[in-house]
Amino acid sequence: MESEALMSTFLRRGVLWPTAEIYGGIQGLYDYGEAGSSIKRNLEAAWERWFVGLSPGYYRIEPAEILPEAVVRASGHLANFADPLVKCNACGEEYRADTLLEARGVQDAEALRGEELQKRLVELKIRCPRCGKAEFTPPKAFNLMFGFDWGAQSEERAYLRPETAQSSYLAFPRMWNAMRKKLPLGVAVVGKAYRNEIAPRQVLFRMRAFTQAELQIFFDPEGLPDSWRVPPDFSVPALTARDREKGAKEATLQKLSDLVAQGQMPEFYAYHLMQTYRCYRDVLGYPEARLRLFEKNEKERAFYNRIQYDFEAHLDSLGGFKELGAVHYRGDYDLTKHSEGSKTDLGVTLENGRHILPHVLELTFGVDRNLWALADLLMKKDGDRTVWSLPPYLAPKLAGILPLIPKEHGEDALRLHRRLVAEGFHVVLDDSGSIGRRYARLDEIGTPFAITVDRDSLTNQTYTLRERDSKAQRRVTVEELAVALRKASLFPTPHSEVRN
RNA sequence: GCGGACAUAGUGUAGUGGUUAGCACGCAAGCUUCCCAAGCUUGCAACCCGGGUUCAAAUCCCGGUGUCCGCACCA
Secondary structure (H helix, E strand, C coil): CCHHHHHHHHHHCCCEEECCHHHCCCCCCEEECHHHHHHHHHHHHHHHHHHHHHCCCEEECCCCCEEEHHHHHHHCHHHHHEEEEEEECCCCCEEEHHHHHHHCCCCCHHHCCHHHHHHHHHHCCCCCCCCCCCCECCCEEEECCCEEEECCCCCEEEEECCCCHHHHHHHHHHHHHHCCCCCCEEEEEEEEEECCCCCCCCHHHCCCEEEEEEEEEEECCCCCCCCCCCCCCCEEEEECHHHHHCCCCCCEEEEHHHHHHCCCCCHHHHHHHHHHHHHHHHHCCCCHHHEEEEECCCCCCCCCCCEEEEEEEEECCCCEEEEEEEEEEEECHHHHHHHHHHCCCCCEECCCCCEECCEEEEEEEEHHHHHHHHHHHHEEEECCEEEECCCHHHCCCCEEEEECCHHHHHHHHHHHHHHHHHCCCCEEECCCCCHHHHHHHHHHCCCCEEEEECHHHHHHCEEEEEECCCCCEEEEEHHHHHHHHHHHCCCCCCCCCCCC
């Protein structure tokens, strides 16, 4: 679906809107409304059920969103997030001072501070690549983190976390002790991260405050679980770095077992690609034809990642493939850095007596992005109705209860509503407008079922159950209703039989 | 952040200096209606913010904010 159509539906139905809109809004922030926050919560719950469910040794935690400066210094974010920008006085073009110096062969320019950078720019007679003049403004730090002074006397520096992952690394020693000293240990966080993006755009795709769902798996590279294996035939649409070097532009269906056999990735990594792919396909309902795995090459990926595949979906609203999440093999980079930074040994002693620094496999998931992508891909025009074919457990409401003629069936509908609410179902009552109009309203925000109360309901307590996508109806009793709703609420699990 | 375009009810839009600011959809109330945005009646609801020019500004000018498209950025 196109971006304008999506956004106007979202605004009209109160799914989401710009933050502080009556004051003109603020770039990069959006508020979720009733339907939006419900879908987002459901998405987070589905993610958690799947990824925390991968192993009994995986747990969710909820760490603080603010970090002291020492943490972001150790993680490398302080250096890497503060780009020194200079502007050409003649033509106004902006550059990163360190990039200009590096282009002239200056080593470790990233480590230089403002005045030194300026000195070197002058010494080396660096010229503007566009207009050729050699006059720049003094470097101005553009920090992509939100930092602020902390404490009663503003005596400390603190930062809003730029990614949730750091919180999990900090939690590792506590979790190791509290959770019985076993590897693999999984630490999941679903929470906000904050980045001072230069140009936030594309609604939910570049926000300044956004929700990440991330699982950090700490494991022993010499002692991998037996279950971390891929079946021989499981294939994914993949565009590998190797294929791209050879000129490939499009993903091809590739067997993960082949990629392992060719030495392109270890099997434990392939296993996690498979489980992540199954979540997108089988839990979230992404059409396979729109998904691909995109491998970042050495230049593109973050320096600490040894292997990085992004999960991408082709979105009409944003004109191409967009990243929804990723699988990063970060090695022991993070625990090494935080061991050094905190002067704490984050290594652990295993049952067999070996003392190791665990490696980290990071599974990331952008919650807001996925909400947008699922709207783009699953919301469709069907004649003059709009249908959002969300999986039932992601829909904001499971069913709408509609008295066919409110005056005659209203009371009965209210009774049914109370009963289903008491049974724990998220159902909504709508008695306003013609029956077709009410069906259409439900379809538009993805409600999978409509239950209609009619003349027969009054005499024999049966109702018609309408299915959203097919519009097909069947007549059911209350008991059958509850069974159908319960069944639709069930999630697939990572341990169900793997289909290719 | 740079360049360009744009900003009118909840949504989509008409309106080139003087309009009761129009239309469609929507929403609400009523009538009707035993099943897919039907019909009839009535109603609700808008000129992004701040300055300026002018007798008069939704309309022209300046600034701000926001959105979109390119460029840059996206550890």
